[in-house]
Amino acid sequence: MNALDLTTQPDRFNDECAVFGVFGVEQAAVLTALGGEMTGGEMTGGEMTERVALVTGASRGLGKAAALALAREGVEIIATGRTIGALEELDDEITSIGGKATLVQMDLGDRPAMAKLASAIHERWGRLDVMIANAGVLGVLTPVAHLDEAIWDEVIDTNLSAVWRMIRVFDPLLRLSGAGRAVLVTSTAARGYPYWSAYAASKAGVETLGIVWAEEVSQTPLKVNILNPGGVATSMYASAFPGADLKTMPKPEDIAPAFVALSSPDCPHHGEVLHVRDLNPDYPG
Secondary structure, three states: OOEOOHHHOOOHHHHHOOOOOOOOHHHHHHHHHHOOOOOOOOOOOOOOOOOEEEEOOOOOHHHHHHHHHHHHOOOEEEEEEOOHHHHHHHHHHHHHOOOOEEEEEOOOOOHHHHHHHHHHHHHHHOOOOEEEEOOOOOOOOOOHHHOOHHHHHHHHHHHHHHHHHHHHHHHHHHHOOOOOEEEEEOOHHHHOOOOOHHHHHHHHHHHHHHHHHHHHOOOOOOEEEEEEOOOOOOHHHHHHOOOOOHHHOOOHHHHHHHHHHHHOOOOOOOOOEEEHHHHOOOOOO
């Protein structure tokens, strides 16, 4: 098992990049702290082997399926999650198919850990080729006026603010790849479901954040897209719809090819909010 202990990682991001500007100043400062330059590498064709992908929420559900699908294509996986036991199970599965994974037990709300992870990725790989921002929490489904503030804060921080923090520290590493790809996971709930206030707001925010980021990097090789998986048989869906028959629904494995397509150097999409069926017209969901 290859695990990354962030407690021993120096926090050079926070030490040397405390003051940030706009329009690339922050990224340049971060790269200076890392000892890198704002230049991309080379990637030819649709090669997936030797690419490095960070997948959050990789211990179960969509994140696990995405990590396994990418590993089958030869991508080295950096898998984050809160539960080390579940991450170890993922590692066993990736190893069994001949893949490689590095496990990172962390909470996305841990700001110093996020910066330390970026520093560790630069030291070990020198770049990041793929970032899949998948981790999320549902919160509580209740009328807006009844929602507890602590639940609101948790959902917004995990689903939206953590994505912003990921962009903040991993954008420079994605630019060091000749074909950096970022996939942010949204939900149909972003259109506004009654009683889903915190979750819906967080996913609407992710969509807007992704579109803005994509526009800002449009003159670089980095491509950013937002993926809506639709209804999927996951534990989160079961919590939201206790009476749902998950056996009749698409499985996370059915969604995984969409993550692979958006992670490919040949991906033609950029700045789009895509449903799985946009990438696969035959998708049954």
